[in-house]
Each structure stands twice: as structure tokens, then as C-alpha cells.
Amino acid sequence: VYAKIDHDRSSRNGFPEVIYCEDKTPTQVSEIFYNLTLKNDRVLATRATNKCYNQVIKYVPQAKFNELSKTIVYQNDSYNTETRHKNYGKIVIVSAGTSDQAVAEEAYETATIMGAPVDRIYDAGVAGIHRLLHYTDKLSKASCIIVVAGMEGALASVVGGLVKVPVIACPTSVGYGANFNGVSALLTMLNSCASGVSVVNINNGFGAGYQGALISQLKNGGEEGND
Amino acid sequence: VYAKIDHDRSSRNGFPEVIYCEDKTPTQVSEIFYNLTLKNDRVLATRATNKCYNQVIKYVPQAKFNELSKTIVYQNDSYNTETRHKNYGKIVIVSAGTSDQAVAEEAYETATIMGAPVDRIYDAGVAGIHRLLHYTDKLSKASCIIVVAGMEGALASVVGGLVKVPVIACPTSVGYGANFNGVSALLTMLNSCASGVSVVNINNGFGAGYQGALISQLKNGGEEGND
Amino acid sequence: VYAKIDHDRSSRNGFPEVIYCEDKTPTQVSEIFYNLTLKNDRVLATRATNKCYNQVIKYVPQAKFNELSKTIVYQNDSYNTETRHKNYGKIVIVSAGTSDQAVAEEAYETATIMGAPVDRIYDAGVAGIHRLLHYTDKLSKASCIIVVAGMEGALASVVGGLVKVPVIACPTSVGYGANFNGVSALLTMLNSCASGVSVVNINNGFGAGYQGALISQLKNGGEEGND
Amino acid sequence: VYAKIDHDRSSRNGFPEVIYCEDKTPTQVSEIFYNLTLKNDRVLATRATNKCYNQVIKYVPQAKFNELSKTIVYQNDSYNTETRHKNYGKIVIVSAGTSDQAVAEEAYETATIMGAPVDRIYDAGVAGIHRLLHYTDKLSKASCIIVVAGMEGALASVVGGLVKVPVIACPTSVGYGANFNGVSALLTMLNSCASGVSVVNINNGFGAGYQGALISQLKNGGEEGND
Amino acid sequence: VYAKIDHDRSSRNGFPEVIYCEDKTPTQVSEIFYNLTLKNDRVLATRATNKCYNQVIKYVPQAKFNELSKTIVYQNDSYNTETRHKNYGKIVIVSAGTSDQAVAEEAYETATIMGAPVDRIYDAGVAGIHRLLHYTDKLSKASCIIVVAGMEGALASVVGGLVKVPVIACPTSVGYGANFNGVSALLTMLNSCASGVSVVNINNGFGAGYQGALISQLKNGGEEGND
């Protein structure tokens, strides 16, 4: 059969297996989704289409779809958001332009379902840097910052230079020509002259949100830490 | 003049400006080093040569050199390691092969001078995976894990699949041919099928150690957090 | 005319010319397919569409289509599967994720029509490495292992580190961003720190299956060997 | 013979042929240099070595060498700096780090010998952005700004977002790993989200200084304009 | 919300924020467009579709669409073209082939709305170099020249060798195979053996036109200069 669901993942990694829908049929996605709900209080699927979602809600009617981020999330009634938030520091997601929004939202949905409280500052790119500096206060209260930027991705370095917490940089493929589908922003972020910046794959909002949640949960020695 | 030392960096970023020696003369390095000691209790220089070091100790006799990692560190007497350690969770550095040691040591020196307690597991690559699994316990007690690997860099994915804390992956240029000076390991780490892995530049042990310290310090809500 | 069928290939290479359908019209494919059946007991076509198949069965009604692997196979009545299997050691195909299935199936169909007995272990990627270790026994009984993996392709190194038989690694284009359509997995496999791993082209399930069959047939000094 | 000196270049392009010393012998350089002094009031050679210079001064004793920028310049007595300056707006050169100094100096020497008044702001990278903002005033008085930066090259976008004059961005090869000898900074600058940024080759301080002088000279409708 | 319009940009950069339509919905584009008309006498949107335009004219009936360049421009009645032109030197846009026209027109529309008088010389590539030389006179009267070329992009070097004003080179993706979507022309332009050539991104007609206008406006010490 096509899938060996990793039911042990939640206890090993602190969060159940996440479904990457890209090369799966709606039937495969919905079957895996349903199966995961049987043993976990939360389920996340990324890169989902409307068609996927329509199949999923036949099995799991409480599942919710965010069309912008292409994510499907489910959490059962026993899951308590407020309690969760106590275990996490605040995450701030900063994005450079309007066109980076879809990736930023994927990060938002991921970090949120993992339990972290998240603030969003969108369209604050360095071409008009006062837009970012206006939020210096909010940035300084975060336990972890996620920067989502395409084109040249300079935003990560500027944010990194302003704060004393880890920055997770997520390049996007927004741009054209010598942008090479996000390679430009990726290289910028890997070579950042600011310290405390680590990087996830191009358009990998999920990875950024996941890493952000792992980091900010440590803040309070949260019960999901390794020890 | 050639340098505008960023004396504000410690208060803004939680650690003083770090000296990247690569394209600087020994004189430039030692002048900057000395200047930084005047306003900071710790100083770090990376990619230093013996020649650099010999110049630095003329100004700052307490400075120490690690020939393997090419780092020079200084900390004044008021700096208390034990107190520091209380503010940080444990970092574990895992490296794949004997040849990755220099980069791993750069990460070690960086995280240590920043104040974090660090454990090292070297030469535990996936070609003999039992060597890694033997340390499952130690890994599970870390607040953050740094993986240093060259060749194909598969170690980051395997470690990422075993733990519930952030993994900082640092590719090295160890290898040849289609390794392309570390590009192979870099791409592996960026595309990791395990979640919770973010990546720094090739051979950037400094960046990995820095990010590791920022992350593990949050563990205890350390006074150097953003808020 | 557009094709010079290489009717000598079966006696020279041990298997008749395989039809690569990608840039051929359904008419061309079916004409070549039919011609090959006249002089060979088995025929294989890869990268075939439904349209191709519909044309082929008009000429060769016994031809079978596997929609997932996009292969058309034919074997005539004189061809005896059981006898064949005696000449081959067992091949095991391991794939990393559900999305790698199409490529894995192309390998499966190829090795099978060539005469080898094949076992499949799908969705056993390194993010949950226990899924693979569970099959250590089956792996240890193989005469050759084919590893099919996308994203970072780390599975090939881990399998290579566990066995004493040749591993044929087939990277897939599953992934996005810095995966560069399979380049990430390709480089991983070429740089594997485990020994005994050789590599075929990205998504080349056909090539992996073919090489696997050539290797495992030698096991029994099979009559199709070079000597 | 090895060279056809383009004696028409000064009248056609406004400045005599510049000698690129990289693949020339000291003898070739000095012969060309001397020949150019016969028909021009200024001569510039780039990428020169000490050895080159020692040969040149045998023919042209007034020639001056800048060891940092590797440039040799000559101007005869009839050449009047003050008059020149009246024909040019002010150029400001901003560099990101201490290590970018050599390239920045090549730009400085080039623009200066062409006749433009030049101000330099060095080591003002975005990791400590206040260092740049401190010079907002000086920047706002320029007729053209040259930005020299390695690593991720984010400085060009930040400067571009602050001013209303052309920015010439010059990437340097300072950095390592995924910097790919300056490609990272080059792509950053080509994809700048700020408008009014055009780019020259990696480490091409000469090109940046030359373009800067052409631009700033127009400021006053200088006699060397095209019309 | 998805956008923080940078209303300060006109006073800071001399021209209001330009709308990049590529990843925005028609609704987003028209809302931003309308908002910008409230505080600026001119508005420019690039990479617009017909659908975008149809939405925009519902809010801003005077907006004009150039289907070839995919630009929407608006200028209110108070804006006086003739006065503007007095502040700018003439820009000449030279393009290599018929297929480069769309990018050349984007440059034309951009420089025009910014206020510069622009001449166009299209289809004057180096395969028939007399076509270019025929315009030597027109070229020599420009204050700035924009060269738009695909394939190998050699036109930029040839033009650069003929004039004494800044050349802004804009590579296009016209071509195939080893053209790599414009990389060939981009590299040509970055490595130009002629001096006074700086480069913008592949297909970035907007960037070329913008930089051209910034440069040519200085010509007359125009009131929009930095000082």
C-alpha cells in the first residue's frame, strides 16, 4: 500500500505526521487525514487543493481550509488553545511584500495549530524601511521572528540586525529573471551579515512555522521539550 | 577609516560584534579586538590565522586561540561561566565525520563563549547509524541540536526525525566532485524530509553556534531574551 | 523513415530495445511496439500515455498498461515467469514517500518484465526511520536493492550503510524550491557516505529496474550473463 | 603585435582607454601606459601589481600607485582638478564591511581621476543599520551613490529606498560557501525591491566608479556630455 | 491587511510607489491604484493584465493601458508634460530585435510617466550593425541610453563603445536553449568590455526606464535631484 503512517511521530517529534498533499490524490489525502485524527488531537495538511479539502470534509467534517495558505487543519474538542499558548512565547511573522502573503500564511497556520500565539506584520519590505521600524517594539517582545521575503530577501538581514532572538528566514519565489524562482532570496538569507538567522527552503512556510513553534515553546520550558 | 565598530550591538543583539578575520590584516583585527574589549566582557574572532592571533595577544594577553576552529576568544574576569550556564539549556553538537571537526569546533567555541553548555558527539555519520542511535538519550536531553555534516549531509534528516527540539543544520564542504564544495550537503539540509530543521551557510560553524545559543537561552527565559 | 529498430539488441544486451514514448506519436509507438513483438518474446514501453496504449492494443491486444508507472508490457505465451525467477536473486525496491510511488513502479515493472522477482517497501523515509529498520530482515535477503527517493534523498545512504549488496539509487523530482526538480536528491546519492551506491538519472525508474535486473541475474550465473 | 591602442577613445567616450593589467606582462602594461600619456592628460590602469607599477614609473615617473585598489593613475600638469570638480555633482561611495574596502577604493580612484568629487562612507552594513542612517544627510546631497557590498549585499536595497538619485550597486566576492564568490550579492542587487538601482560586475569597482562619474557629470551639463 | 502603501515614497524617492501586479488580485491592484491617486499626481502599475485594467478603470477612469508593455498609467490634470520635459535630458531606447519590443515599451512607459522625453530605435541588433550606426547622431544627443536586447545581448557593448553617456542595459529572455531565459544576455551585459554600462534584471524594462529617468533628470539639475 502507498503509505505507512508514522503514528509514533507525535510522541517522538512532539507533533503528528503532517500531510504534504502535492503528489497525492484527494482519496489518499483524505484517508491519511482521517487515520491521523483517530490517534491525534490535531492534524495538518499542506499544499492542499479545494478538491482535496472537499474530499477530506466527507471524512472529517470539522476540518478547516485556508484557501490562501492551502492548508487544512483539524483540532478536536479536547484541544485547548488557551492552555497551549501558556507554553509558548510569542512568534512574530514579518513579510516583505503583498505577494509573499501565501507563504507567510502557511507559516501562520502551522505555528498556530502547533500551539503558539502569532502576530503578523505584512508588507514591510526594505524599500520603505520606516514601515518596519514602526514595529520595533512588537519585534522586541517576540521570542522568535519569522521573516518571509522574495525578490532579494534583504529583509531578513535588517530584522536580524535589530533583535536578540532567533530569526527563521523563509525565502519566497516572488520575483522574476535573475531571481531564479527564489534562489536570489535564498542565497541572501544564507549569507546574511546579521547573526542569528537560519533558513528554510524556498516557499517553505510550513517549515518556518514549525521551527518557529519548536523554538518559542522552549521559552517556557514547555512540556513538549526534549527533556 | 576602515571600520565603524558597532558598539551598540551587544545591547541590541545580546552579543558584541564578532570579528570576521578573513579579509582583514592582523593589524586591523587586533585593533578592532582591543577596542571591543574596552566595552564588552567577551570578544570573539573567527577565521583567524596564527599570525592574527600573535598580533592580538600583544594587545589582549588573555585572548585564547583554538587552532582547529580558527577562533580567538576573550572573556574578562567579571564574566562568570557558571551563572551563564543557568540561563541556557544544553546544546548538543553532532558531526558526521572526522573531517567535519573544524567546523564543528567553530560552532562549539561560539556557543560556549555566548554562555551555553555544549556536548559534542563527533564522527557519528549515517554510514554506521548505530553510532548515532547509541546517543539517543543524550540527544533527547538537549534543548537544541546542531548537526555538522559534509558529503551528502543526510545526518541532519536522521537526527531531525528522532527529536522534538530545533535542529540547526550546518553543511560542510567536505567531499569532492558532485559535492560542489558543500552544495550537496546544503541542498540536502534545505530539503530535509524531517521537520524542525533550519540551515546556515556552508562551513558556517559560527552561525550554527550563534543560533544554537540564541535558541537554547530562551529555554530558561534568560535575561538576554528580547523582552 | 523515423526509426531503425535495433533488432540485434536482445542478443547483444540481453533484452530487446525499450520504447521511450515521450516524443513519439501513438502511431509511431504502436508500429515500433508491434514490430518488436515479431522478433521478441517480451516488449516494454515507458512514459506511455493512455492514448498510446489505446493505439498499441489495436495491434497487440495482450499488451498491459500500468497507469501509475506509465508502462506498457507484453510477453508472449512461450515466456515462463517461473523459470525466469530461478535465474535471478530477489530485488527489493524501497521508496521514501507516497509521492515517489510512480517512479518506484516504473522500476518494478521493468525489473519484473526482465524476469526478476521483486519485493516492494514503500513510504519508509528517514523522517521515521523505524519504518525502514522494521524491514532489516527482508533487506538482508536481497541480492540487490533499489532505493527511490525525492526531497533530500537521504534514504539511499541509510540503506547503503545497512547491507552488503549493491544499492541502485534513483532520485525523484518530488519536492520544491531548492530541490531543483530532483537535483538535491541526485547530489545526495552521488555523494553518499555509504559505499556500494551507484546512481541513475532523476525519475529514471526504468534505468534503476534495468540495472537491478542485470545485477540480480548474475546471482545464479544466469544464462543471460555476458559469458 | 599584441595591442591596438584605441587613441580615439577619449574623444568618443570622454575618457582614454583604461588598461586592464590582469593578463598583461609588466612590459606590455608600461608600454601601453607610456603610449597613452603621449596623447592624453590622464591615464588609468587597474588590477596592477607592484611589479607592474615598478616598470611603469621607469617610463612615467609621475604615475601614482594605490596598493589597496591596485590602480595606477597619471595626470599631467595641465589637468586642473578644481575646474573638473565644477563639472560634476558629488558622488558618495558607501561600503558594507571592512573587507569590501579594496573594491570601494577602485571605484574611488576611477571616479576621482575622471574628475568627480567623491565622499566615502565605509563599514556601514545593514547588520547595524544606524551606522548608515547616521549619514542620511550626506546621502541626500549626492548626485549619484555607489554601493559596494559582499555577503548578501542587502545594503544596495536599503540605500535605494532612502534616496532619489541613481544608485550604482557593485557586488563583491567577500564571503564564503553559498556566497559563490559574489553571486549572492550580485543576485540581491539585480533583484532589488528598491527602484533606481543598476548593477555592475562582481568586484568591478572600476565599472562602478566609471558609471558614477558619467552620471554625476551630467549634473552640470558638463562639457563632456554627449551633446 | 495585505498592503501598507508607502505614501512617503514620492517625497523620499521622487516618484510614488509603483504597483507590481504579478502576484496580486485585480481587486488588490485597483484598491492600491485608487489609493495612490488620492495623494499623487501620477501612478504606474506594471505587469498588469487586461483583467486588472478593467477593474482599475472602474475606480480610476482616466487610467490608460498599454497592452504591449502591460503597464497602466495615470496622471491627473495638474500634471504638465511640457514643464516636466524641461527638467530632463533626452533618453534614447535602443532594442535589438522585434521580439524585445514588449520590454522596451515597459521602459518607455516608465521613463515617460516619470517625465523624461524618450526616443525609440527598435530592431537595430548587431547582426546588421549598419542599422545601428545609421543612428549615431541621435545616440550622440542623448543624456542617457537604454539598451534592450535578448539572445546574446551584444548590442549593449557596441552601443557602450560609441558614446560618452551612461548606458543602462536591460537583458531580455528572448531566445532559447543555452540562452537560459535571459541569463546569456545578462552575463554579456555584466561583462561588457565597454565602460559606462550598468545592468538591471532580466526583462526589467521598468527598472531600466526608472534608472534612465533618474539619470537624465540630473542633466538640468532638476528640482527632483537629491539636493
Next chain:
Amino acid sequence: VYAKIDHDRSSRNGFPEVIYCEDKTPTQVSEIFYNLTLKNDRVLATRATNKCYNQVIKYVPQAKFNELSKTIVYQNDSYNTETRHKNYGKIVIVSAGTSDQAVAEEAYETATIMGAPVDRIYDAGVAGIHRLLHYTDKLSKASCIIVVAGMEGALASVVGGLVKVPVIACPTSVGYGANFNGVSALLTMLNSCASGVSVVNINNGFGAGYQGALISQLKNGGEEGND
């Protein structure tokens, strides 16, 4: 300490850990080498220098050095070559040009110490194809063929088209310019139009010899097979 010798490797993989000397000191190499001799009847070190070897023979006087292939081999007295050879089919190594000899020899030394009988056909590139065809007979008696070729690497396809046994293709970095240090030959081999060709890393003679031995040993159901 710097190394965790994988003493289990021989029983797991059929051959003891191989020492990659590239980034190790002579002391490290000799210590590891000596340690391996204590538990294994054979030891192999690759990429060794003369200096390394001189250190090794102090500990292990029977160790032999091949200066061309840069390999050090050791086998103790209990190791019987003739018995070994009975467990392996013949390997034939074909190389394209004189300059590929060093890599071909690394493959030869590796396969030989593993126990396989090996024939060598050197300097038989496709520019004079009769040189290869002259050996058709020898090729047809092999159980596995290793092809070592630089420049364009076409030899692998031609050999692959002539035989019915697995071909292991090893690209070398011999060549210049668009050879890109072996990338040209690597791509050729990965895209071979002949079937039954799998590929190892550029200059990885070790990997080719290792895989060749694993394959040819199966030939006789040798005791070192997986089952």
C-alpha cells in the same frame, strides 16, 4: 575524540571501514589504520599522500602504497587471494584516455583488495573507437564493467550498448572549460541512451571499484552476499 571507528562495518557491509585521508592528519590516518588492522584481515585507505604512507608504515610495515592511485592497502597473511577470486566474476576496467589513469587505478586497487580479479583496458576512448572494439571479446567475458572517462565521457554509452552486464560509470575531471571539473562527463553518464549504466561521483574510482566488487561477487553466490 575525533573518530568512532565503525568496527561493525565488515560484518554489516562485507568490508571494513575505508579511510578517506583527504582531511585527516598523517597521525590520525595511521592511528585509524593500525586500529583497523587489529580486527580485520584487510585495510584500505584512499586519497593518501606520501607523508601519510610514511607514517602508516611505522605502525603497519606490510602496508603498500600505489602512488598513482593514492591508495594504501594492507592484507594479513591469513588472507588468500586465490580462494577469494573463486567467489568473484571478472571485472573489466576500461578507461578513455591516458589522463584518466589515476582514477582507474583507484578503482583497480579497491576491487582487488575486496577480492575480485580485474582486467584493465586503458586509453580506449571513442575518438578512435577501433581501440575499444578490439576488446569486444574480453568485454563479453566480464561479469561487470567499470568505465572511467573524462572530457565528454561518451565511452560509457558505447560500452553500455555492447554488453549484457552492469556497467558502472565513473566520470573524471579530466578536461577544461565547459567540462566544469567533470560535470560534463557526469551528465553524459547519467543520461546514457544505453541501458544498464549506473554512475558514481566524479573521480570516485573507489566507489566504482567497490560497487564493481559487490556486483561481481554475487556472480558465484559468494559467501559475502546478503543472504
Next chain:
Amino acid sequence: VYAKIDHDRSSRNGFPEVIYCEDKTPTQVSEIFYNLTLKNDRVLATRATNKCYNQVIKYVPQAKFNELSKTIVYQNDSYNTETRHKNYGKIVIVSAGTSDQAVAEEAYETATIMGAPVDRIYDAGVAGIHRLLHYTDKLSKASCIIVVAGMEGALASVVGGLVKVPVIACPTSVGYGANFNGVSALLTMLNSCASGVSVVNINNGFGAGYQGALISQLKNGGEEGND
């Protein structure tokens, strides 16, 4: 206007301007086509669509379309094929696989309209090298050989090693994965170990046919030579 037809090209280059239809509208193509017929006895358009052709024949009814090669050719009544052929040596076009046919036909149409007699040998790739060797005689009578091959492109080296006339190698984008749309074959051909091989762009059948005709026309000191 969009085009400056280079009416001088026939006298300068020996053949009228060829229309590259890729980015032109059917109207543009047909207008240029018609215009060229007024001053030339032959016209060629490449990369044409059916739509283009339908528009062209409205203006030039004698124009002929080859759907496979996507070329439109026209020759007027005064043009005498037989006389032409006397001025040219024979060209032989060899292609590797059925899928390379479209590019090979573009070369055929181009060389033919230029006046050369052309023979075609299709589907003679190196996987079954006897297919090529069968034509040794025909090859040895050519004055110039054009080799069209995709995948790994090894055919060019093999042909180059067999003959004493110039080989023009044309890589195609046939293949997948590490073929990188023809880059693999391109590099193979540029690095050919056989001498007397020069290369045109990927899929540039036109360029290969054109160069082939220029070369073979010299054979008879044809009146169209440079002198």
C-alpha cells in the same frame, strides 16, 4: 515600427534575413515574409506555427510549410536547384533517436533552401552503434556532417572520430532529469574528445543547417564565398 528589415543581408551574408517567428504575431511574420520576397529569390521562416503559415500564404501563396520542422520556405521560379547543387558538396545529417527528428528536419530545410544537397540518416544512436557504422561509406563521401542528438549526445564524438570533414554538432533537449533540457548533450559536444567538432545552440537545427551550407559551399569555391 517594430522591424527594420536588413535588406542588405543577402549581399553581405550570402542569404537573406531569416524570420524567427517565436515572439512575433502572424501579422508581423507575414508582413516581413512578403517584404523579403520582393527583394530576394528565397525566404525562410523558422519556429512557425500553423497560424503563422495560414497568414503567410495569403500574401505569398507559393510558400511551403513543413509541420515537423516548423519552417516556412519560399523560392521563386528563377531559383534553380540543380545549378545550386553544383556549388555545394554533399551534407549528411545524422540523428541519434526518433525524438530528435524535428530538430534534424529544421537543419535539413535550412541547408536545402540555401542550396546544398542533403542526405539524412536518422535514429542511428550509439546504443546500437552498428546502425551508424553501416553508413560509414555515405559519411566518408560528405563534405560536412551535421550530428543531431539529445540525451547524452555521445553520437557527435563517435562520428567525429570516423571522418576527416567538419562536424557541426547540434544538441537537442530530448531527455529528462539531469539532461537539463539539453545541457547534458551541449556539454558533451563542447568537450568532445574527437577533433573537428564545433557546436550550435540547443535545438538550433537552423544554425546547424546554415553553418553546414556555408561550409559545404566552399567545397567548390562557390560564387558565394567571401572572395
Next chain:
Amino acid sequence: VYAKIDHDRSSRNGFPEVIYCEDKTPTQVSEIFYNLTLKNDRVLATRATNKCYNQVIKYVPQAKFNELSKTIVYQNDSYNTETRHKNYGKIVIVSAGTSDQAVAEEAYETATIMGAPVDRIYDAGVAGIHRLLHYTDKLSKASCIIVVAGMEGALASVVGGLVKVPVIACPTSVGYGANFNGVSALLTMLNSCASGVSVVNINNGFGAGYQGALISQLKNGGEEGND
């Protein structure tokens, strides 16, 4: 043994095997050189060092060394240059800059020893295009033109647009930064908008000279043609 000299090459390809010295020892080179003189009236070795040459003249005292082109040539007394020249049209080699001279000379030596009369026009790059146009007459009398250029390589297109004979374009690695060791010039030449340009490898003066001689010999139906 290390070499199988292809003594048949002269009769098959019209010229004896050429020795590529790059990865050969002086002893190997001199042995092969001497052997070739026994059966051929001419011998050529490329990429030779002084050390190589000193060894060669011990065996073959008449051998001549060109230190610039790094070639060793030998021709015996029976070889008659004047007779040769009658079989060849004139070749013209045009180079762009002084720094391209070494590669141009390799082409010169190769074409000359093959028998062709060669003219050289050096340092005629497009930055001062009148230098080239001055030689229009000489160019128009050639039977084949070789263009050697580094940096952006635009010279090939300009020459191609001026003549009606084949142009062989040879890119050099002269330049820096985004030149990528000659890739920039290579791509330029492959994408040339002028027809009749085919390309050899970066710095492959040998290949250009060889192809040039093959082409120009056809001019007079020379006895060395294929038929």
C-alpha cells in the same frame, strides 16, 4: 601500459593524434611524441610546459616550442609548406583583447601545422569597433574566420554579421566575476544573433584552429577531403 597510440588517425581523420599534455608526465609526452614522428610527417602537442619541451627535444631535436601558445610542433623535411597552402583557403583569426592572445596563438599554431595559411588580427574588440571595421577587406577574403574573445564575447556576433563564410567562435576565460571563467563568452557565442557561427570549448584554441583548417581545406577540394 598508459597509452594506445591511434596510429590510424591520420588516414581516418586527416591528421595524426594530437597530444594533450595537461595530465601527462614529461616522459609520457616525449615517448608518445617520438612514437608519432615515426609514422607521421607532422606532430602537434598542446598545453605543454617548458619541462615537457625539454624532454621532447631530447628525442626529437627538430621540435619547436611556442611559449605563448604552449604548443610543440614538429614537421619533417618531406613536408612542404608551399604545396600545402595551395590546398587551403586563407584563415583569419580575430581576437578581442591583448589578454586573449595565448588562446589565439594556440589556434594559429594548430591551423598552421595542419597546412593552412593564417592571418592574425589581434586586439580588435567591440569597445572600439573601428579597429575591426578597418579590416573589413581582409575579412572578406577569408575562407573561414576564427574569433577568439573573452569577457562578454560580443565580437563573434559582430564578425558573423559582416561576412559570408563560416565563423568558428572560441570563448576565453579572460575576465572575472560573472564571467564565470569563460561561461559568459561561451553563452554569448552559442546564442549569437548572427548566423554561421559555431562554437568550440572555452580556451580551446586547438579545436578552433583544427576546425578552421578542416573547413578551409575544402575550399580547393584538397586531397585531404573525405572523398
